[in-house]
Amino acid sequence: MGTIQRKERERDQRRKAILASARAAFVKHGIATTTMERIAQEAELAKGTLYLYFRSREELLMGLLADDLAALTASMTTVAESPLAPPEKLASAFRTFYTYSQENQFFYQVMTQTNIGLLLQPNCETSIIADFISVNERLISLVEGIVSEGVAAGYFFLHGPIRTVVAEIIIAMKGSVMILRNNLIPPGWVTEPEQVILHDIVQLIIRGLGRSPSPTQAN
Amino acid sequence: MGTIQRKERERDQRRKAILASARAAFVKHGIATTTMERIAQEAELAKGTLYLYFRSREELLMGLLADDLAALTASMTTVAESPLAPPEKLASAFRTFYTYSQENQFFYQVMTQTNIGLLLQPNCETSIIADFISVNERLISLVEGIVSEGVAAGYFFLHGPIRTVVAEIIIAMKGSVMILRNNLIPPGWVTEPEQVILHDIVQLIIRGLGRSPSPTQAN
DNA sequence: TCGCAAAAATGACCAATGGTCAGGTTTTAT
DNA sequence: ATAAAACCTGACCATTGGTCATTTTTGCGA
Numbered sequence: 461m462g463t464i465q466r467k468e469r470e471r472d473q474r475r476k477a478i479l480a481s482a483r484a485a486f487v488k489h490g491i492a493t494t495t496m497e498r499i500a501q502e503a504e505l506a507k508g509t510l511y512l513y514f515r516s517r518e519e520l521l522m523g524l525l526a527d528d529l530a531a532l533t534a535s536m537t538t539v540a541e542s543p544l545a546p547p548e549k550l551a552s553a554f555r556t557f558y559t560y561s562q563e564n565q566f567f568y569q570v571m572t573q574t575n576i577g578l579l580l581q582p583n584c585e586t587s588i589i590a591d592f593i594s595v596n597e598r599l600i601s602l603v604e605g606i607v608s609e610g611v612a613a614g615y616f617f618l619h620g621p622i623r624t625v626v627a628e629i630i631i632a633m634k635g636s637v638m639i640l641r642n643n644l645i646p647p648g649w650v651t652e653p654e655q656v657i658l659h660d661i662v663q664l665i666i667r668g669l670g671r672s673p674s675p676t677q678a679n
Numbered sequence: 680m681g682t683i684q685r686k687e688r689e690r691d692q693r694r695k696a697i698l699a700s701a702r703a704a705f706v707k708h709g710i711a712t713t714t715m716e717r718i719a720q721e722a723e724l725a726k727g728t729l730y731l732y733f734r735s736r737e738e739l740l741m742g743l744l745a746d747d748l749a750a751l752t753a754s755m756t757t758v759a760e761s762p763l764a765p766p767e768k769l770a771s772a773f774r775t776f777y778t779y780s781q782e783n784q785f786f787y788q789v790m791t792q793t794n795i796g797l798l799l800q801p802n803c804e805t806s807i808i809a810d811f812i813s814v815n816e817r818l819i820s821l822v823e824g825i826v827s828e829g830v831a832a833g834y835f836f837l838h839g840p841i842r843t844v845v846a847e848i849i850i851a852m853k854g855s856v857m858i859l860r861n862n863l864i865p866p867g868w869v870t871e872p873e874q875v876i877l878h879d880i881v882q883l884i885i886r887g888l889g890r891s892p893s894p895t896q897a898n
Numbered sequence: 899t900c901g902c903a904a905a906a907a908t909g910a911c912c913a914a915t916g917g918t919c920a921g922g923t924t925t926t927a928t
Numbered sequence: 929a930t931a932a933a934a935c936c937t938g939a940c941c942a943t944t945g946g947t948c949a950t951t952t953t954t955g956c957g958a
Contacts, residue, residue, distance in 0.1 A: 463926075506937045517916065527946085543919060600868070619879060620871075627869045628880050635854020649819070649909075652839075652845045660838060661847050668887030686905090714944060725908045727947075736945065765953070899958100904954070911946105918941070925934070 475513045478503050479527070482520050487565045491521070521570070522592065528567040529595040532560045533602070540602045546610030547670070551662045553603060554633045558658050561637060568641065603630055610669070619673040629665060636661050694732045698746070701739050706784045710740070721791040731734050740789070741811065747786040748814040751779045752821070759821045765829030766889070770881045772822060773852045777877050780856065787860065822849055829888070848884060855880050 481503035485494045496517055509564040514520045539553045561568050604626045610616035618625050627674070640654045650657060700722035704713045715736055719726040733739045758772045778786050823845045829835035837844050858864070859873045868877060 461880055466923095496917080497915075507916090508938070509936055512935075525923065596868075619882065624869055624871060624876075624879070627864075628876055628883065631858045631864075631876065632851050632855050632880050632883070635856070635858040636851045637854070638857055639850045639854040645846075645850075649815075650843055652843060657843075657850065660843070661851050663838065663892065664847065664851070664887040665885055666887070667890045667892065668883040668885070671886045671890050673882065673886065686954090690906095715946080716944075726945090727909070728907055730946065731906070901958090902956090904955080906951100908949100908951070910950100911948085913944105915943090915945090916939100916941105917943105918939105919937105920939095921937085923934100923936075926932085928930090928932100 471513075478505070478510060478513055479520070479523055482523055483566050486524070486569060491569050503550060524566055525570055526591045526595065528564060528570075529592070529599075530561075531564075532557065532567075533595055533598050535560060536602045540605055546606055546613060546615045547666045549606045550603070550610065550629075550666060551659070553606060554658065554662050555655075557633070558637055558655065561641065585610060600630065607669075616669040617672045629669075632665060633658075633662065690732075697724070697729060697732055698739070699744055702743055704783050705743070705788060710788045743785055744789055745810045745814065746782060746820075747789075748811070749780075750783075751776065751786075752814055752817050754779060755818060755821050759824055764826055765832060765834045766885045768825045769829070769848075769885060770878070772825060773877065773881050774874075776852070777856055777874065780860065819845060819849065826888075835888040836891045844888075848888075851884060852877075852881065866892070 471503060478499070480498045482494075485499045485502045488494075489498065496510055497507050499520070500510055501508070510520070514523065530555070535556050536553055539549060539556050542549060542552070544552060607616060607626050608622060610617055611622070636658060640657060683698060697718070701713075701718045702776060704718045704721045707713075708717065715729055716726050718739070719729055722729070727741070733742065754775050755772055758768060758775050761768060761771070764808060826835060826845050826848070827841060830837055830841070855877060
């Protein structure tokens, strides 16, 4: 019986070692230009061996992304549990998201160089997709908690079901980060640093949340 | 002298014919899975001939995108010149952007399946990049006109230089469209149609613009 | 009209890369 | 010790963007 456990443990260790090598290679060379051959070399294995552990290059990428999303969720949880007022907590949550992408090179590259939708392919293992969805749900719940708190304390107003409002906030903020990090800003278009732009957008949304959706008048 | 003009005209016609064939192929088969061989077949030319007119696959894509952005700018110009109040005009502008992407299949696919930043590569012809930047500038100016009008009429408040504020609005809205169209919404996350989500986000931003950035109090 | 040079087009070829799989090596169980 | 199972290897395969030697077409001058 001990043999099975050891073998499972060793198999898991090799899988993790391959992921670590892939991460190092992706960070060093960029996602698009890192080949499976190069990852295999970094892992000191044959290329064919990689396919014993991952069904495709996409599945390898998703494995790395799942780890990052888990770490990000932990950071966001800390924010959600802090004693800040809801508007400041919301701003802090999205600052955390941005900072994480800035400090974690692989995550940054996935955000900027990969169409994540294309990674969610039928040849990805189902449990990896489920992990991705699960971690996303936890992020949503965290932001929902902050918004709910803000509504209860009178800082925010809802213009629809809270779930929908939260989704919209996240869409806008994630989208902004993607634009900022996708080189979709024509040169010379803005002179302020990305953090300032992102902060302003968060504040714009927070101000919008802080205003009842009923008024149709100026001022 | 007549021969040179005719040859230039014919060369331009062939270039346009290749672009049309590429568009048809991309729409029919998707961007990622359309090969240059398939485009060549659609154009009834040899594959090598494509490279007499475009330096790379990316340059071909950029050529198509430039046409789309020009058409989109025309639509947005119509909105900017309409007699609507600035908040409604702003909402209409972004609705136009979304509707265009919905109705124009190639544009939709570029938005969802392509990392545009990767298209802006050194092997793209400089004038194509310049066109891309130029069209972007026109879009920015249109939105800037609307915001400026709203400020003058007392609908909107600026939290920074108008150029920056406009950039932030565009970043948030473009980003939202990208998220919505990139299948980055986990299944079952939202039940409302994309248009409703986008409309809500625009309204949230408009409400934020309609509130002076000074208040720090709830209600 | 003909001959030649230039321009345009062709399609076989090349290099690169994700993925496959027959064969080799190592581990396990009896 | 032996056979079977598990693991690993690296040559091979299919695909595709891009190249380039060759072929075809066009334009021009005699």
